[in-house]
Amino acid sequence: MSILIFLESSGDGLKRSSYEAITAARAVASGAPLIGITINATEAQIATAGAYGLSQCYNVTGAEWTSFKNSAVAAAVAEAATTCGATTVLFSANATGKDVAPRVAVRLQAGLLPDCTELHGTSTSLEATRPVYAGKASIRVKATTPTTVATLRPNVFTAREDGAVTVAVTTFAPTSSAGMRSTTVTGVSKNEGMLDVAEADVIVSGGRGLKGPENFHLVESLARSLGAAVGASRAVVDAGWRPHREQVGQTGKTVSPTMYIACGISGAVQHLAGMSTSKIIVAINKDKDAPIFKVADYGIVGDVLEVLPKLTQKISSVTGRS
Numbered sequence: 079m080s081i082l083i084f085l086e087s088s089g090d091g092l093k094r095s096s097y098e099a100i101t102a103a104r105a106v107a108s109g110a111p112l113i114g115i116t117i118n119a120t121e122a123q124i125a126t127a128g129a130y131g132l133s134q135c136y137n138v139t140g141a142e143w144t145s146f147k148n149s150a151v152a153a154a155v156a157e158a159a160t161t162c163g164a165t166t167v168l169f170s171a172n173a174t175g176k177d178v179a180p181r182v183a184v185r186l187q188a189g190l191l192p193d194c195t196e197l198h199g200t201s202t203s204l205e206a207t208r209p210v211y212a213g214k215a216s217i218r219v220k221a222t223t224p225t226t227v228a229t230l231r232p233n234v235f236t237a238r239e240d241g242a243v244t245v246a247v248t249t250f251a252p253t254s255s256a257g258m259r260s261t262t263v264t265g266v267s268k269n270e271g272m273l274d275v276a277e278a279d280v281i282v283s284g285g286r287g288l289k290g291p292e293n294f295h296l297v298e299s300l301a302r303s304l305g306a307a308v309g310a311s312r313a314v315v316d317a318g319w320r321p322h323r324e325q326v327g328q329t330g331k332t333v334s335p336t337m338y339i340a341c342g343i344s345g346a347v348q349h350l351a352g353m354s355t356s357k358i359i360v361a362i363n364k365d366k367d368a369p370i371f372k373v374a375d376y377g378i379v380g381d382v383l384e385v386l387p388k389l390t391q392k393i394s395s396v397t398g399r400s
């Protein structure tokens with residue numbers, strides 16, 4: 079009986095969403111060991127998870143794992159889950175987790191609880207709260223299978239350290255070669271220096287109120303002054319003003335940053351579906367009755383084209399970033 083957590087490495091440590099998943103697991107562990115599984119991570123990266131309560135980690139290594147292969151990773155995670163007798167398998171509900179978790183659930187014949195915002199119960203009887211109807215309601219769900227696979231919405235669970243545990247790292251060599259049937263021929267690399275909305279702590283998003291792509295530099299400047307990522311509504315993505323990777327909402331990315339600043343965005347239900355779990359929402363809109371103000375913690379009624387330069391100037395003078 080244990081909880082297996084899929085961990086992704088990044089820089090010197092792991093992705094923040096991995097620490098969030100370990101913290102969430104701790105709350106429902108009731109004594110069950112927290113075991114990680116990583117793909118080609120370094121010992122130093124894995125060691126950082128000890129501070130969050132991870133006691134053991136399977137590290138899958140080898141040149142064949144350098145490029146990401148969803149089916150192969152799913153086969154490895156499922157095999158690791160069986161090896162350690164996991165009753166709960168956790169992923170972040172990021173792009174990788176959304177891709178791999180359902181495959182693992184099928185392999186384990188386990189129920190899947192996707193995009194959870196709260197975990198309850200214990201590792202042997204896991205329940206979760208998750209948003210439905212584009213975030214208009216939430217439901218409490220439970221799998222009826224012996225093993226449960228769940229994905230956790232990024233940035234909702236706060237990563238908290240819990241003393242220092244030494245992580246016992248085992249090299250894990252999956253016996254099955256299932257899933258190794260494909261290889262990556264071309265890759266898409268991230269734009270250097272640009273934060274991804276799905277991982278950013280602060281997001282400044284622009285909508286049709288910006289009037290045209292030529293005014294988006296105002297959103298970018300505010301984002302730079304805050305060290306934030308730039309997001310966009312679907313209206314401006316469909317109009318070709320911004321790339322799809324920045325779209326927030328039902329058909330874009332789901333985000334839960336510490337602060338979300340919506341500039342010239344009306345607050346249509348499909349947009350709210352992707353950002354309403356943000357911790358602090360700030361809205362700038364010239365229409366005082368715009369629906370975005372219903373979910374906003376702070377609002378500025380005004381013309382974004384006038385408000386943004388002033389706000390950026392003030393914030394830059396405090397943060398020193400411009």
Ligand SMILES: Cc1cc2nc3c(=O)[nH]c(=O)nc-3n(C[C@H](O)[C@H](O)[C@H](O)COP(=O)(O)OP(=O)(O)OC[C@H]3O[C@@H](n4cnc5c(N)ncnc54)[C@H](O)[C@@H]3O)c2cc1C
Pocket residue numbers: 284285286287288310311312313314325326327328329330331341342343344345346347348349352362363364365368380381382383
């Ligand atoms: C199936 C489906 C899926 C969808 N998925 C998504 C999704 O993922 N993400 C998404 O965002 N949308 C999505 N939409 C579209 C959504 O319904 C809205 O059309 C879209 O969010 C509107 O974008 P907007 O707020 O930028 O534009 P608008 O609705 O046109 O709003 C512009 C806002 O800017 C304000 N404004 C205008 N000028 C200024 C100014 N000078 N200063 C300040 N404020 C100003 C206006 O008062 C208005 O509130 C989806 C729709 C459907 C049907």
